[in-house]
Amino acid sequence: MPGVVSLKRIPDSLHRQCKDVLIEISGVSAMKTVVLAMALLVSAGSLCAGELSEDSWKVVNYWSRTCAPCRVEIPELNFLSEALAPFNVAVVGVNFDEDDRETTLKIAEDMGITFPTLTMATVETLNLTAPAVLPTTYILAPDNTVRAKLIGAQDRAMILAKLAELGIGK
Amino acid sequence: MKTIKLMGAAVWVAMLLGCLPNHAPGVTLLQPPTGEQTSLSRLTVGAAGKLHLSWVESRDKLSLLYHTSLSGDRWTEPKLINAGEDWFVNWADFPFLSVNQAGMTAHWLQKSHGGTYAYDVHASFYDAANHTWGESIIIHKDGVNAEHGFVSMLPMSGERTFISWLDGRNTGSVESHAGGHAPVGGMTLRGGIFDRNGETLNEWELDGLVCDCCQTSAAMTTAGPVVVYRDRTEDEIRDIYITRKVDSGWSTPMPVHADNWQIAGCPVNGPSVAANGNLVAVGWFSAKDDQPKVSLTLSHDGGETFDSPVLVAEESTNGRVSVAITTSGDIAISWLETRGNAAKLMLARYDQQGELQEFVTVAETRASRRSGFPVIVSHRNHVYVTWTDVTSEPRVRVARVNWSF
Numbered sequence: 009m010p011g012v013v014s015l016k017r018i019p020d021s022l023h024r025q026c027k028d029v030l031i032e033i034s035g036v037s038a039m040k041t042v043v044l045a046m047a048l049l050v051s052a053g054s055l056c057a058g059e060l061s062e063d064s065w066k067v068v069n070y071w072s073r074t075c076a077p078c079r080v081e082i083p084e085l086n087f088l089s090e091a092l093a094p095f096n097v098a099v100v101g102v103n104f105d106e107d108d109r110e111t112t113l114k115i116a117e118d119m120g121i122t123f124p125t126l127t128m129a130t131v132e133t134l135n136l137t138a139p140a141v142l143p144t145t146y147i148l149a150p151d152n153t154v155r156a157k158l159i160g161a162q163d164r165a166m167i168l169a170k171l172a173e174l175g176i177g178k
Numbered sequence: 179m180k181t182i183k184l185m186g187a188a189v190w191v192a193m194l195l196g197c198l199p200n201h202a203p204g205v206t207l208l209q210p211p212t213g214e215q216t217s218l219s220r221l222t223v224g225a226a227g228k229l230h231l232s233w234v235e236s237r238d239k240l241s242l243l244y245h246t247s248l249s250g251d252r253w254t255e256p257k258l259i260n261a262g263e264d265w266f267v268n269w270a271d272f273p274f275l276s277v278n279q280a281g282m283t284a285h286w287l288q289k290s291h292g293g294t295y296a297y298d299v300h301a302s303f304y305d306a307a308n309h310t311w312g313e314s315i316i317i318h319k320d321g322v323n324a325e326h327g328f329v330s331m332l333p334m335s336g337e338r339t340f341i342s343w344l345d346g347r348n349t350g351s352v353e354s355h356a357g358g359h360a361p362v363g364g365m366t367l368r369g370g371i372f373d374r375n376g377e378t379l380n381e382w383e384l385d386g387l388v389c390d391c392c393q394t395s396a397a398m399t400t401a402g403p404v405v406v407y408r409d410r411t412e413d414e415i416r417d418i419y420i421t422r423k424v425d426s427g428w429s430t431p432m433p434v435h436a437d438n439w440q441i442a443g444c445p446v447n448g449p450s451v452a453a454n455g456n457l458v459a460v461g462w463f464s465a466k467d468d469q470p471k472v473s474l475t476l477s478h479d480g481g482e483t484f485d486s487p488v489l490v491a492e493e494s495t496n497g498r499v500s501v502a503i504t505t506s507g508d509i510a511i512s513w514l515e516t517r518g519n520a521a522k523l524m525l526a527r528y529d530q531q532g533e534l535q536e537f538v539t540v541a542e543t544r545a546s547r548r549s550g551f552p553v554i555v556s557h558r559n560h561v562y563v564t565w566t567d568v569t570s571e572p573r574v575r576v577a578r579v580n581w582s583f
Contacts (some may be wrong), residue, residue, distance in 0.1 A: 073295065074268060074325070074391045075444045076349070076365075104446070105269060106547045118294045132519070138545065140465040140496065141443040142391070159468070160414075160442035 065097045065176055066148040067167060068126075068136065072104040073115045075142040077161035082121055084164045085145075089123035091164075097176060099123045102131050104142055147174065204580045205540055210564075211246055211256045212574035217548070218269070219564040219574040221555045224277030225333045229557045231564060232259070232275035232284065233574045234267065241265040243273050243286055248557075259284045259302060259311055266297035269547045270393065270446050271327045276341075278333035280306040281374050285317070285329050285341070293323030299343050303376045315376040318368065320347040325365070328448065330396035332403055337374040342367065342384065342394050342405045365390045367407055367421075369428075385409065385431050389416050393448025393551070399458060399480040406434065406451040406460050414442045418449045418462045422481050434475050434484045439466040450501040452509070452556075456480040457530065459509045461490065463497025470495050472513045476532060488532040491515060491524070496545055502556040504581075508535065510561045512554045514545065521545040523552055523565055525579055540577050544568050 069085050071078040089099035101123055103112040109127060116125045134152050139159070147156040147170060156170050212219070212233055219233040229248040234241050242261040246253045259275075266287035276283045282304035290296035300314040318326055324346035332340040350362030367388045370381035389408035396405045402423035409419040409431065417437045422429040434449075449462035458477040463470065471492040475484045494516050502510045508527050515522040521544055526537035540563050543549045552565035561579040566572050 072391070072444075072446065074271065074327075074446070076390045077443050079295070104547065135518075137516075137518070138496070138547070140447070140463075140468070140470055141441050141445050143443055157468070 063096065063150050065095075065150060065171075066134075066146075066152075067092070067097060067099045067171075068102060068134065068146040068148060069099070069123075070102045070104045070139050070142060070144050070146075071119070071121070072142050073119060074105070078143040079119060081143055081161045081163065082119055084162065084167070086120070086122045088164055088167055092171075095176065097171065101125045102136075104138065147171065204538060206578045206580060207541075208576045208578055209253075210574060210576045211253050212244075214571040214573055216574040217550055217566040217572045218267070218272035219550070219566065219576075220273065220275060220553050221562050221564050221576070222275050222277060223555050223557050224282075225279045226277075227558075228277070229555070229562060230275055230277050230282075231574075231576060232273055234273060234286075236267070239263045241267050241286075243284060245275055245282075245284070260286060260300075260314060262286070262288060264289045266327070268327075269550050270391070272550070274329050274331045276331035276333050276339050278335075278337055278339065281337050282306075283331060283333075283339040283341070283372070284311075285331070287327050288314075290323045295325055296323035297325060297327065299326045299329055299341075301341070301372070301376060303339075303372070303374055305374075312376065317341055317370065317372065317376075317378070318343065318345055318347070319378070319381075320345065322347040324349050325390070328391070328393050330394045330405065332396050332398050334371065334398075334403075338379065339372045340369065340396065340398075340403050341372060342369040342396050342407075344368075344388065344390070344394065344407075345383075346390075348386075364388070364410065367394065367405065369396075369403075369405060382428055384421050384428055385419065387411070388419075389444060391444040391446050393450075395449055395451045397451045397453035397458065399453045400455050401480045404451060404453065404458060404481045406449045406462075408445065408448055408462075409433070414440050416441055416445065417464075418460065420451070420458075420460065420481050434460045434462075434477075435473065435487045437464045437466055437473075439464045445497075447497040447499075450499050450511075452501045452503045453481075454503040454507065457503060457507065458484075459501050459503055459511075460484070461499040461501040461511045461513075463495070463499055463513075469493070470497065472497055472499055472511075474501070474509065474511050474528060474532070476509065476530065478530075485532060488528065488534075490526060496521070498551045500552055500554045502554045502561060504556045504561065505559055510554055510556060510579075512540070512552050512563060514543070514549075514552070516545040519545050521549065523563065525554065525561060525563065527561075527581060536581065538579060540579065541565065541567075541575065548572060 145158040215236045232245040243259040244256045273286045285301040287297045288300045298316045302311045302314045328344040345368045348363030364387035367385040371379045389410045392408035394407045404422045417433045419431040421431045447463040458481040472490040473487040475487040477484045500512045512525045523540040527535040548568045550566040
């Protein structure tokens with residue numbers, strides 16, 4: 009039986025500074041469980057600190073609270089955030105409006121965003137140009153080169169198709 | 179087109195070589211009474227020909243809307259219009275000040291009770307007789323918890339004010355769609371005329387489906403107000419449209435140019451219109467095929483028809499356009515020229531045939547949204563520019579461009 013990996017949010021009361029995940033693993037050998045859990049926790053911990061793992065692919069979604077189509081795609085990205093974690097693909101968000109950190113996290117919570125929202129300092133390290141249209145979702149290789157730019161509201165199938173086209177998740 | 183490409187490139191090359199100062203010759207940086215933590219500034223020329231500046235100051239969770247005016251070479255003491263802790267403050271959707279002969283009208287956005295994405299357009303009308311700002315009113319009467327904003331204003335005769343705004347009354351309760359958050363209907367464009375006490379004299383739906391998050395812009399022609407905005411068709415074409423006040427109401431909205439920019443998204447980059455008599459100038463940003471550009475088009479019949487657009491900037495621009503018509507009848511247009519996170523606030527002058535006359539770098543700024551939407555106006559043979567300087571703490575700046583019109 010293949011290992012089953014599912015992810016759950018840590019309650020806000022336990023972790024107010026970022027959106028993070030707990031990891032539940034079953035049906036995986038003990039050693040594999042430990043290795044996988046450690047890898048995922050390291051990844052999640054890095055995201056929590058506003059950093060990104062250097063060896064992960066990234067799905068970077070620019071959102072704004074004023075953008076109606078952004079709100080439409082949030083549940084899809086929430087789903088992908090959990091589904092893609094085992095494949096070393098991090099789904100992260102950027103508040104296009106560049107509100108201060110406290111405000112940004114409050115808006116993210118209001119919008120139901122469960123994937124991590126990057127600090128602007130971390131965004132700068134990605135060398136991304138802010139998009140001309142919201143929402144826009146970039147797919148970055150581990151070296152932060154832009155491999156795809158998806159303009160407009162996406163659903164899970166569209167993003168997964170693009171990842172598959174890039175050879176991710178196979 | 180090559181000339182324009184070269185213009186943008188020349189600016190960056192000159193900057194890299196250190197040939198251009200922060201503020202080019204002909205650009206005078208003024209000293210408005212705006213301190214740190216100020217932003218969202220807007221310039222406007224009142225009906226009496228005076229230059230006014232409004233801005234928002236942030237103190238923790240408190241937002242304060244101020245205004246001042248230029249008297250000779252001096253700014254008057256800042257006056258508070260209103261303040262609140264429950265304002266919806268956004269870099270792209272910010273207060274407007276309109277000044278008519280004796281009164282003033284100002285607006286801000288205030289969060290509605292009971293809706294995460296709901297905020298209302300609050301406006302206050304200045305009582306010139308008592309030198310006080312009146313109690314604020316909500317200009318739209320729908321009573322729906324939805325998004326309302328992206329306001330434009332024009333002073334009108336008889337101490338009236340024309341106001342246009344984006345109105346989400348048909349978008350339904352976004353939050354009620356668990357998991358989907360899909361709006362039920364589309365964003366609308368509405369307009370109304372208000373008297374000096376804020377009473378609604380007329381109100382219209384100007385367009386039943388428009389882009390959700392781009393600025394509107396309004397100007398007064400000989401025939402009356404015109405409103406330009408980013409439209410939205412059923413198949414997601416988001417081009418710039420105009421509607422004009424006519425005797426029977428408002429003209430059927432029509433594109434100023436068919437960019438055919440098809441996007442299921444929001445550019446957050448609205449157009450700008452200016453008018454003088456029957457001359458109407460519209461500037462806007464588009465990025466069809468992911469190719470950003472700034473365009474300018476002119477109308478010589480009050481906005482009924484438009485010339486073929488002039489390409490103002492391309493490739494390295496993120497738009498944020500503002501347009502003004504000078505006293506000599508030339509057209510001034512500003513935009514941001516970007517390179518990475520750096521940006522230059524550019525200003526160009528065109529004649530009424532759409533020929534480029536000159537251009538200048540007004541200031542170095544940032545491509546960041548925190549630098550806001552620069553606004554230009556024409557006032558007494560000069561063009562005035564305001565923007566937010568975010569090189570350190572945000573601070574409103576104003577510059578005067580001394581062109582020899």
